Amino acid sequence: MNWTGKVAIVTGGASGIGAATAREFAAGGAMAIIFDINQAGGEQMVAQMRADGGKADYQRVDVSDADACRAAVQRVAAALGRVDYLVNCAASFISKGLDVTTADWERSLGVNVRGYANMVQACFEPMKATGSGAIVNIASISAHIAQPDRWTYNACKGAILTMSKCQALDLAPYGIRVNVVSPGWIWTPEVAKAANGDRARWEPVWGRYHMLRRLGEPREVARAALFLCSDDASFITGAELPVDGGYLGLGSEGLGDTSSFAGTA
Ligand SMILES: NC(=O)c1ccc[n+]([C@@H]2O[C@H](COP(=O)([O-])OP(=O)(O)OC[C@H]3O[C@@H](n4cnc5c(N)ncnc54)[C@H](O)[C@@H]3O)[C@@H](O)[C@H]2O)c1
Secondary structure (H helix, E strand, O other): OOOOOOEEEEEOOOOHHHHHHHHHHHHOOOEEEEEEOOHHHHHHHHHHHHHOOOEEEEEEOOOOOHHHHHHHHHHHHHHHOOOOEEEEOOOOOOOOOOOOOHHHHHHHHHHHHHHHHHHHHHHHHHHHHHOOEEEEEEOOHHHOOOOOOOHHHHHHHHHHHHHHHHHHHHHHHHOEEEEEEEEOOEOOHHHHHHOOOOHHHHHHHHHHHOOOOOOEOHHHHHHHHHHHHOHHHOOOOOOEEEEOOOHHHOOOOOOOOOOOOOOOO
8 A cells, every 4th residue: 555645643553553553554655653652662663664664753642631632643733734544552451340440440431432532533633624534443352242350441442333433423524534443362462461472372272262263463453454544445434344353253152163053954
């Protein structure tokens, strides 16, 4: 894909799926700008993208702070004259159930729901000014299912689905499309942490949650997000694209190797 002359903001771009998304934009010729609270990681990513010949920059932004989002986007728009794409990836992974506290809710909702909304609000004016734009909100398969001790994370991801449809409706008159990508299990630092870094041990276990029997790579999610930003997706808005190796299509029978139905004539 050729993104020459375009400006893309990726929140959570210092790591994982966000980093892969920023890299894909920069590799295609866009100016990729990372908004993240992880300054060391963000600056390292920018250095890598520049070393690869791409255009990239970093701003330290906590997306739960609406004023900070607005000020940072304004700086980008003032310097570069436009904002074409926003990919909301930044996440709080607080996973709490019965033991959830008010502080847990405030952080979860603040980053995962309000944070996404803050960034869409902040990018609206510059996108409106050019009469076009595309936004991708990263949700999750967790938006659709029950998982243990996950009231916070799963509720936020469910909220992202519905909020994104409302955003798509409200921004359509301005030529701005809003879509969702819902990843399955992707091998990122957060998942690596859960596996104690032991991919060989855990991939065969977690891979079985997916029809494709493996975990996804950050780049596979990034490519889907870039497709939704591209003109190839010009008639797609308010949609959710699962990038989940078939996770959401599986039922209680899982991969089917413990169930069979021969049928009767
Ligand atoms: N990895 C998976 O298996 C998976 C599955 C489904 C959905 N997702 C979603 O994909 C997105 C990216 O996940 P990932 O696994 O790449 O995570 P990651 O931990 O690798 O990256 C998340 C980034 O968000 C940044 N961040 C956290 N809070 C922030 C804040 N308040 N403001 C700005 N930046 C902040 C972190 O510093 C980090 O760089 C998230 O929305 C996550 O919920 C991931």
